[in-house]
Amino acid sequence: MHRFIAAESGPHVALTALMHGNEYAGAIVLADLLRTQLRPRRGTLSLIFLNLEAFARFSCETPIRSRFVEEDMNRLWTNRSVSSSQEQRRVHQLLPYIETVDTLLDLHSMLWPGDSLLLAGPSPVGAELAADIGTPPLVVIDGGHMAGPRLIDMPHFTRPHGSARACLLEAGQHWSLDTLDVTRATVNRFLSVTGVTDASPRPVPASRIAHVTHRVLAQTGRFTFTQPYCSGTVIPERNTLIATDGPDEIRTPYDDCMLVMPNFRTARTHTAVRLARFEN
Incomplete structure (x- = not known):
């Protein structure tokens, strides 16, 4: 330190x-x-x-x-x-x-x-x-x-x-x-x-803000995504199948659902993906 x-x-x-x-x-x-x-x-x-x-x-x-x-x-x-x-x-x-x-x-x-x-x-x-x-x-x-x-x-x-x-x-x-x-x-x-340096912060575009609404936990050791999704992927339509977890289907709960940090080596009870909705 x-x-x-x-x-x-x-x-x-x-x-x-x-x-x-x-x-x-x-x-x-x-x-x-x-x-x-x-x-x-x-x-x-x-x-x-x-x-x-x-x-x-x-x-x-x-x-x-x-x-x-x-x-x-x-x-x-x-x-x-x-x-x-x-x-x-x-x-x-x-x-x-x-x-x-x-x-x-x-x-x-x-x-x-x-x-x-x-x-x-x-x-x-x-x-x-x-x-x-x-x-x-x-x-x-x-x-x-x-x-x-x-x-x-x-x-x-x-x-x-x-x-x-x-x-x-x-x-x-x-x-x-x-x-x-x-x-x-x-x-x-x-x-x-934060004012640590003398440099004035340059203007940047307004941030796009998303709120995590669902945290999907793997219930089995067989959690599998339907595609190799990247974090930040936005699924346009609700009810789109994105993964299976043993016999269960994981589907998007709303339109324009963003996948946050999908994990392709998910162990049982661990977070497989977070689902987020954009403000406005």
Whole structure:
């Protein structure tokens, strides 16, 4: 964790990367910021590498295995001890510091191909932050995971009438140069809109906002999509068959239904896909 404090008072802004050890585009961008010796013009800037133990296990031969050491760190952001895993210990180490952050962007990438997006949790201020960043232009709002709270779902960022805000970047497929470019552009935009740098944020087109309405969980080990859908695919007609789950059919519940991060290696009880509806 790297903390830089300006002479002029201001908010505490943070960038986090390596929540998952095989999603390292964000870590490259943070390392670049350290090399260029970026310093905030006011307030405090923190650059935080979250799961170093998982990243240390990365192997080009088996890249997926370094997602975590013992359990998914991005389901553990609570003060309640639910395990004694390496990830839980690291979360407990970081929680007091994260609770001093005013504005946070968590950097991720995707296993499967898809359009880059900004993901906001249930807090309106998180959605406003994502729309303010506006790069990439797609903002998806959801209620989190049943398995546990993500970093952006912490009470610190979601309590009613609170001012602390956070959102999450899904920059594209892991290990892609395009994903690195998107991450860099989003971080630069985030630094300008939060006032960390002197650069004035350039105007960007208004974000397109979608709300997750359904989280489809695999009920069997035979969940199969009808096509190799990419995240961001919009299905024009309601009742379109998109997958089967053993004997069950999965169909779109409304017109212009967007598929968010379909998972083609879904285990039983895990999220297979999220379905989202656009505002207006």
